[in-house]
Amino acid sequence: MARANKAATATDTEAGTPGVPGVLVWVITGVQIIPCYAESGLIGGTVRAVIGPVMAGLLWHLAMGLEIRVARPAALSTGLPALIGRELRERLLSYLGLATRDRTAEQITRDRATARAVRLGARRRLGPWGRARLAAAVSRAQAGTNATQRHRLLQDLAARRTSGELRTMALPSPWVVDLVPEPYPATPLGVTGAQLRAMDPLAAVRQVHAARPGATPAELAALLTEYGVPVSEAQVRVATRAGNPPAAPRAPHPVAAPAERPELAAVPDPLPGADAEVPGSGLHLYLAPMPEVHPEVAAPAPVSAARVDRPRRVHAQVPLPDWARWMTPRPPDHGEQADPPATSHDPTDNPEPLPGDPAGSDPLLDRARKVNAAYLDLHGRPAPVAVLKSMLRIGQDKAQQLRDQLQPDRRTA
Numbered sequence: 001m002a003r004a005n006k007a008a009t010a011t012d013t014e015a016g017t018p019g020v021p022g023v024l025v026w027v028i029t030g031v032q033i034i035p036c037y038a039e040s041g042l043i044g045g046t047v048r049a050v051i052g053p054v055m056a057g058l059l060w061h062l063a064m065g066l067e068i069r070v071a072r073p074a075a076l077s078t079g080l081p082a083l084i085g086r087e088l089r090e091r092l093l094s095y096l097g098l099a100t101r102d103r104t105a106e107q108i109t110r111d112r113a114t115a116r117a118v119r120l121g122a123r124r125r126l127g128p129w130g131r132a133r134l135a136a137a138v139s140r141a142q143a144g145t146n147a148t149q150r151h152r153l154l155q156d157l158a159a160r161r162t163s164g165e166l167r168t169m170a171l172p173s174p175w176v177v178d179l180v181p182e183p184y185p186a187t188p189l190g191v192t193g194a195q196l197r198a199m200d201p202l203a204a205v206r207q208v209h210a211a212r213p214g215a216t217p218a219e220l221a222a223l224l225t226e227y228g229v230p231v232s233e234a235q236v237r238v239a240t241r242a243g244n245p246p247a248a249p250r251a252p253h254p255v256a257a258p259a260e261r262p263e264l265a266a267v268p269d270p271l272p273g274a275d276a277e278v279p280g281s282g283l284h285l286y287l288a289p290m291p292e293v294h295p296e297v298a299a300p301a302p303v304s305a306a307r308v309d310r311p312r313r314v315h316a317q318v319p320l321p322d323w324a325r326w327m328t329p330r331p332p333d334h335g336e337q338a339d340p341p342a343t344s345h346d347p348t349d350n351p352e353p354l355p356g357d358p359a360g361s362d363p364l365l366d367r368a369r370k371v372n373a374a375y376l377d378l379h380g381r382p383a384p385v386a387v388l389k390s391m392l393r394i395g396q397d398k399a400q401q402l403r404d405q406l407q408p409d410r411r412t413a
Contacts, residue, residue: 113140
């Protein structure tokens with residue numbers, strides 16, 4: 001039972017108490033001392049009592065504490081003999097000057113010599129024997145070579161010599177209480193700052209608002225913060241039912257100033273006669289010749305020039321080099337009519353009408369011939385049905401019929 005009590009009351013730093021069983025052990029020990037004195041007298045009874053029941057009780061306590069020490073090495077016994085033993089040990093070590101633990105023998109010698117030098121140096125008069133002892137103590141303390149030991153010696157000696165000034169030193173009386181001013185300003189309506197800070201924030205807002213009815217929510221929030229009640233402007237509006245502030249009018253969107261129109265470089269003049277077949281309306285792009293552009297690919301007018309029905313067009317023109325410009329026949333200028341050469345086989349120059357088809361009777365066929373001629377110049381083969389459909393915007397059947405009508409033109413060419 002005692003073991004269970006010590007285990008239940010033991011902690012990491014204490015060994016615990018045995019409780020009622022421990023008290024009963026010492027009661028039994030005291031009862032057994034009586035027969036010892038009755039049988040053997042004062043001296044014999046004392047010997048029998050100490051060696052008998054008293055030693056038995058101590059051994060019982062040591063056995064109980066030994067179990068706790070095994071389980072918790074840092075735990076200290078809380079029994080009466082253990083407490084008395086610890087106090088006697090500490091007092092004896094303090095009296096012998098060994099209170100400081102973990103010091104080497106050299107350090108203990110220096111500390112003792114320093115204390116002896118301070119004691120001899122504080123005397124007003126010293127004889128030859130005293131001066132010799134003081135010199136020996138200073139030498140043994142190693143104050144000349146050890147800065148730490150020298151500083152300690154001087155500090156202790158200065159404190160001992162000036163200890164008489166403690167009687168005349170002016171000290172403040174501990175019985176006089178200085179009133180410390182409150183760190184917060186005075187509150188309205190006689191309410192102290194502590195009371196205001198102990199109140200609910202909304203109640204504190206109403207209290208201050210009652211004292212300052214004309215203050216705005218922002219001013220009330222700042223004032224309460226000075227009193228030590230941190231609240232926001234929104235909480236003040238909720239407590240005073242002031243509502244939300246009116247929405248600020250939105251600033252008009254800034255209108256960007258019109259940027260200055262950049263000056264465009266002058267468009268170079270097109271090659272004479274290179275855009276005879278390109279309509280005058282629309283945007284014309286003049287591309288610089290590149291080494292990758294082959295002479296057979298370069299043409300005065302692309303295929304898209306034949307699409308005259310598109311409302312918006314972009315015409316790209318690749319300038320021909322000098323050697324290819326002389327090989328390309330120059331078309332006649334607008335307003336002039338030149339006689340075509342006799343050996344020209346250009347399908348776009350007034351092709352002969354098909355049998356059974358009067359010349360100029362079908363404008364769609366004329367457009368198909370132009371598309372076919374342009375495609376033939378670029379790719380070296382007649383325009384397929386898909387190209388006719390996309391360029392003329394017609395159906396599959398109509399494109400096939402035009403392709404069949406263009407076959408005689410190809411045989412003729």
